[in-house]
Amino acid sequence: MLEQFSIDVDQGLSSEHKYLPSKYFYDKVGDALFVKIMALPEYYLTRAEMDIFEQQTLSMLNAWALDKHQHFELIELGAGDGSKTKKLLTTLKRKQYNFDYLPIDISANALDQLEASLARELPDIKVHKQQGDYFKILASLKSSHHPKVVLFLGSSIGNMSDEEANGFLIQLGKTLNPQDKLLLGADLIKPESLVLPAYNDSQGVTRDFNLNLLARINRELGGDFDLNQFKHDPSYTQQEGIAKSYLTSLADQRITVKHTGKQYWFKAGEKIYTEISRKYSDEIIQNIIEGSGFQMIDKLTDQNNLFADYIFNKR
Incomplete structure (x- = not known):
């Protein structure tokens, strides 16, 4: 599992349009956060x-x-x-x-x-x-x-x-x-007024759930993501009918992941695509x-x- 996690992270962060598979949200911390999400008034x-x-x-x-x-x-x-x-x-x-x-x-x-x-x-x-x-x-x-x-x-x-x-x-x-x-x-x-708050709650639990994906890379793969340098960035329009979640870099930065043996460069405003939620x-x-x-x-x-x-x- 750790080896596949490493491969998937490397592929996603090496891509021209960076992404991380949403299945890796669910470790022990992510499971607990998602239980909290399900109880949120917006969700x-x-x-x-x-x-x-x-x-x-x-x-x-x-x-x-x-x-x-x-x-x-x-x-x-x-x-x-x-x-x-x-x-x-x-x-x-x-x-x-x-x-x-x-x-x-x-x-x-x-x-x-x-x-x-x-x-x-x-x-x-x-x-x-x-x-x-x-x-x-x-x-x-x-x-x-x-x-x-x-x-x-x-x-x-x-x-x-x-x-x-x-x-x-x-x-x-x-x-x-x-x-x-x-x-x-x-x-x-x-409508957007109902959907978007479900992925951007006022308590910031969904934000923490998304950022935990970077924290998991730090814990399990020896990454050095500074979570304060990324923000949870969801979007949705009723016409498209797809809610999308991103983690957006707040600065030009370089990330090292020891387990992949590589470094990954981010520009300020560059996004990591983490999840869709089709309606x-x-x-x-x-x-x-x-x-x-x-x-x-x-x-x-x-x-x-x-x-x-x-x-x-x-x-």
Whole structure:
């Protein structure tokens, strides 16, 4: 993991237009900061999707049309703290469905915390945590003949370009069997006045979350980033429908990263591209599932129509 981190950092900082992969936000510090972000008043995404999970888990079960007596696997990609999924797990248990829960996450720390919280709150749920790459783990599960329901929540798909999202869903479709299900969380397109504060909160937690990426390079790769010489710099327009996050250099400066054995030059005002957060419409969703073998069977939205959980069947 450290070697790949080093390779990815070198590639990103050596690029003409500098970038850093957003997956490296999530170390122990980043996990804790993101939990704080989800509770911020400006960060509507978690509350909106939570509203769906609090009010409409029975609608999810009806859409999935599962036989409650047939064992199935509930697989969550990027499970995080599982706060929304626990609402679904509670309903499944109350309705006496026969299932195992398989949370998958790149962060071992997040999985350990989720496992511990489930042991306290829902001790009867069978949990099989899986740490690592989504597709490697899903490929290992493909031989299982149990029906599968895959959750990909939080509009995590929005961290990809539309082309990348389409490739991701095509690859995901290849790991599933006919009649398996996918629930895809997607933040809907809305005005800048609602979206931009979610990525630039008044308390500066999102700023700290982004800057922690540089701090992680310092800690793990021997970097010498001065965090005070970079600022968190998000942007969004409703017409484009894509929130973008950058770290902007405040001065001409030279950064050394010992693990890559290189130095990287920054001009004042030069940006490091760290993340996108795509917002969606039904039309965009239909475009990104093209060729994946998924067919939309339902769409659930929160009461304010800010967020949608799209439900698909694998043909």
